Amino acid sequence: MNDIITDYDDLNLAEAKEIQNKLREKINLEPFTKPIQTIAGADISLNRFSEIIFAGIVILRYSDLQPIAYSLVESKTSFPYVPGFLAFREVPALVQALEQIPVKPDVLMIDGHGIAHPRRMGIAAHFGALTGTVTMGCAKNILFGKWQEPGIQKGDYRPIMNKEEVIGYALRSKFKTNPVFISPGNRMSLSDSLDIAIRCAGNYRLPEPTRRAHEFVNLFRTGKLKEGYHELTPQLLF
DNA sequence: GCGACAG
DNA sequence: ATCTTGTCGC
Numbered sequence: 075m076n077d078i079i080t081d082y083d084d085l086n087l088a089e090a091k092e093i094q095n096k097l098r099e100k101i102n103l104e105p106f107t108k109p110i111q112t113i114a115g116a117d118i119s120l121n122r123f124s125e126i127i128f129a130g131i132v133i134l135r136y137s138d139l140q141p142i143a144y145s146l147v148e149s150k151t152s153f154p155y156v157p158g159f160l161a162f163r164e165v166p167a168l169v170q171a172l173e174q175i176p177v178k179p180d181v182l183m184i185d186g187h188g189i190a191h192p193r194r195m196g197i198a199a200h201f202g203a204l205t206g207t208v209t210m211g212c213a214k215n216i217l218f219g220k221w222q223e224p225g226i227q228k229g230d231y232r233p234i235m236n237k238e239e240v241i242g243y244a245l246r247s248k249f250k251t252n253p254v255f256i257s258p259g260n261r262m263s264l265s266d267s268l269d270i271a272i273r274c275a276g277n278y279r280l281p282e283p284t285r286r287a288h289e290f291v292n293l294f295r296t297g298k299l300k301e302g303y304h305e306l307t308p309q310l311l312f
Numbered sequence: 313g314c315g316a317c318a319g
Numbered sequence: 320a321t322c323t324t325g326t327c328g329c
Contacts, residue, residue, distance in 0.1 A: 118319080122321045155320075157317040164319070186318045196318070217318045250329080255318085319320050 078204055080166035083152045090159050094195040100203040101194070106181070106262040110136045113274065114179035115283030116171070116201075118164045119291040125150050129167035130291035132283065133179045139274060139282040143305045146294045147171045157217060158193075160186055161200035168201060174303045180208065181262070181270065183283040187211040188259035188267065190234050190242035192218050202260025209259030210267040211242075212284045216255055226250050229272055243268050247275040254279065 082090070113136050119128045126148060133143045149167035153159075164186075172178070187196030188211035195203075198211035219234040221244045228249045234242040234257065242257030245268065258267040274281035280288065293299040 118320080120319090120320060124321095127320095155319060157319090160318055191318080211318085213318050215318060217316095 078169055080169050080204070082162040082166060085153070085162060087156065087159065090162050091193070094193050094200070097200060097203040098193065098195050100260075101189070101199055102261050103189070103258055103263055104261070106208055106266050108180070110180045110270070112136055112142070112179040113181045113183060113270070113283050115183050115185075115285070115287030116168050117185040117284065117287035117291050118167060119288075119295040121295070125152055127151055127164065127167050128291050128295040129164070129171045130287055130294055131168065131171045131175065131179075131182070132286040132290050133175070134283055134286060136180070139276060141286050141290075141306055143175070143303070144290050144299075145171045145175045145303045146290070146299060146301050147174070148294075148301055158191065161195070161197040164197060165201050165204065169205060172205060172207070176303070178207065182207055182209045182259075183212050183270070183274065183281065184209055184259065185212065185284055185287065187213045187217050187255065188242065188257035190217065190219055190255060190257035194241070196257070196259070198257070198259030200259075206260075208261040210262060210270060211255075211257050211259055212271060212281055213255040214252075214280075216244075221255075224253055228275060231268065240264060243271075245271055245275075247271070247281055248277070248279045251279045254281065
């Protein structure tokens with residue numbers, strides 16, 4: 075009676091679009107008020123031409139952005155990658171990864187877009203609507219909307235526009251590198267997503283939650299980390 | 313009709 | 320997403 079439905083493998087795109095339209099009603103873009111203690115990065119990794127996907131969520135302490143725990147799940151998908159429908163391929167495994175975390179993170183930063191999507195239902199919005207969690211998207215490339223190049227300084231940004239509406243931001247997360255594309259997914263506002271992304275910008279292009287998730291999930295795929303939920307001991311911090 | 317197109 | 324060497328710029 076509370077199970078999250080993520081049986082997506084046999085859907086066609088028309089059915090997938092219906093699900094997106096239905097799920098969109100659950101999205102809440104009001105400001106997030108409570109103080110943030112932990113933020114998680116979520117990402118997946120796979121071998122080319124393989125249906126096996128390696129999903130991971132890494133939880134970081136918000137104060138210093140150090141990883142404190144991670145959850146890894148190996149799963150299988152037959153849903154292909156189709157621009158605009160990424161969630162149907164990656165979300166089921168990420169939901170599994172979330173389910174095995176005993177204490178959920180306050181916010182999740184997901185690799186991909188939030189509402190900066192043709193139907194406002196990028197993977198971060200989809201995941202947030204499905205799980206009821208606080209989510210935002212951080213993508214390396216634009217999918218939908220018009221944007222202008224931000225200034226070259228770290229922290230410079232410009233809005234992603236659809237007609238007259240702001241749907242996200244192109245953010246210079248590191249000096250003189252390509253921007254990342256930020257948008258809210260669920261239970262936070264546009265400016266919340268921008269503030270959090272800026273706060274999470276470290277010494278690399280990818281904000282720390284996303285960067286760490288990518289790192290851990292690749293270590294998992296290449297056999298250096300094991301499936302399951304694990305906590306990092308303070309002295310063994312990566 | 314044509315081009316664009318998260319991971 | 321992943322496969323990969325060199326190379327250009329700071």
